[in-house]
Amino acid sequence: MKKHKKIAIRNQLNKEIKTILGSLIAIVLIAFGIYYFTQNKTEEVADVTNSSKVPANLTREFNHKKGPDNAKIKIVEFYDPECEACAAFFPYVKEILFQYKDDIQLTARYALYHGNSELAAKASEASALQGKFWEFQELLFLNQKEWSHSKIPSTDKFIKYAKDLDLNISKFMTDMNDLKRMETISIDVEDGKKIGINGTPTFYVNGKLLENLNPVAFRSMIEQELASGTKQ
Numbered sequence: 001m002k003k004h005k006k007i008a009i010r011n012q013l014n015k016e017i018k019t020i021l022g023s024l025i026a027i028v029l030i031a032f033g034i035y036y037f038t039q040n041k042t043e044e045v046a047d048v049t050n051s052s053k054v055p056a057n058l059t060r061e062f063n064h065k066k067g068p069d070n071a072k073i074k075i076v077e078f079y080d081p082e083c084e085a086c087a088a089f090f091p092y093v094k095e096i097l098f099q100y101k102d103d104i105q106l107t108a109r110y111a112l113y114h115g116n117s118e119l120a121a122k123a124s125e126a127s128a129l130q131g132k133f134w135e136f137q138e139l140l141f142l143n144q145k146e147w148s149h150s151k152i153p154s155t156d157k158f159i160k161y162a163k164d165l166d167l168n169i170s171k172f173m174t175d176m177n178d179l180k181r182m183e184t185i186s187i188d189v190e191d192g193k194k195i196g197i198n199g200t201p202t203f204y205v206n207g208k209l210l211e212n213l214n215p216v217a218f219r220s221m222i223e224q225e226l227a228s229g230t231k232q
Helices: 002-053 084-099 117-128 133-142 155-164 169-177 181-195 215-228
Strands: 064-066 073-079 104-110 202-205
Touching: 064 133, 073 084, 073 215, 084 104, 084 133, 084 215, 104 181, 117 133, 117 155, 117 169, 117 181, 133 155, 155 169, 202 215
Parallel strands: 073 104
Antiparallel strands: 064 104, 073 202
């Protein structure tokens, strides 16, 4: 009887040991699973956070840029040549570019919403082929009331501005009417839609959206970036 009792006790202990070991293994596996899942989720959140900082295709190689490539501050402006707010903001952009000319680079991109906007963009691209993009942009803003919101194409006004800049008018007109001008313009517009641009002007400073569209906030954001010494 004693022998059978010892065997029974030993079998019972073996069962309990197996049960305990099984529980420990299960706990380890569960802990490992939780750790693995948590790590993956953390990496996914980090990836989403990092990717959301700077929108994809915020700039393109063909975009017009003013300022040094190694500038501490990279500003991207989505603008409409016919937009009154863009024209009103233009002097503040010009002022800060002049003040920090060695530290800021501006990239201009189109977001077109008005009747003569597309034609104005094509005229701007035509002037760029003769090295006068920024000068033509300034004339469009300074004289916006002359040509904006017209029910007919403002071609004559754009030719006048081209003459004021001593451009080759024959080439200017040919280039303005060339369908190739719309290729890069359309990419800007489509990129803007994907990024979420729904109004002009829209500014990004070192990849960060300017939330409050006013000159004080614009300058403050730039000076904060300069003070932090960050680079794009």
